[in-house]
Amino acid sequence: MSNRNQTDLSNFKPSVDELKKELKRENRKKEYRNVLRNTLIVVVSVAALAVLISSFYVTVLKVTGDSMTPTLETGQIVIAQNSQEFEAGEMLAFYYNNKVLVKRVIGSPGDWVNIDANGRVSVNGIELEETYASDLSLEPTDIEFPYQVPENRWFVLGDHRSVSIDSRSSVVGCVTREQLIGKVVFRVFPFDTFGSL
Structure with missing residues (x-):
């Protein structure tokens, strides 16, 4: 039975639409990570600048x-x-x-x-x-x-x-x-x- 499942999976070929959806999902994940990273960088930079200005000026x-x-x-x-x-x-x-x-x-x-x-x-x-x-x-x-x-x-x-x-x-x-x-x-x-x- 396990051999048959392995064979069934090995014969599985995703359709072009399924590949496009998966690619889109992966791209969205990357975009989200990039936006999150950039947002964190901006927030930390602004906070550091505010502390610096507040401390010295x-x-x-x-x-x-x-x-x-x-x-x-x-x-x-x-x-x-x-x-x-x-x-x-x-x-x-x-x-x-x-x-x-x-x-x-x-x-x-x-x-x-x-x-x-x-x-x-x-x-x-x-x-x-x-x-x-x-x-x-x-x-x-x-x-x-x-x-x-x-x-x-x-x-x-x-x-x-x-x-x-x-x-x-x-x-x-x-x-x-x-x-x-x-x-x-x-x-x-x-x-x-x-x-x-």
Whole structure:
């Protein structure tokens, strides 16, 4: 019986249509493997590039809290450009207690910062025109003014002064180089507010 089956199989000759179908199936398998391989290469390359860019050039951040209203609102997504140099008025992102905070640079290393009882800010004796601030407030503070910004540190304030915990408080203090993430330069979401900051 087994000999007969072997003979039957050896006499089996596929038709041209069956050969075409088999060839098509094999070609589809090859195409699928190629597409899968190419897709994986692209995904891995894009992920590696994103990690590289994020590590060396930019950081994407989601805003939470009210300390920077009206400039930044909760839920907005912003991009911080990695930087170690900041000008007064620029926003910087920094690490604080395993969180990321965004505040506005008011004073650079060596500057004298003063905030009067009405919340008006002066740097090196010149009063700032703070059109970005939603309210002016001296509180909350536990440091004495005028205050000199230590070397390699930045004095920062939130735009919503009455609710912001910032360099006016010794809890946060001035931002050190080790805490820096970078300069907040662009808002990407929501799309109706898309643009540079």
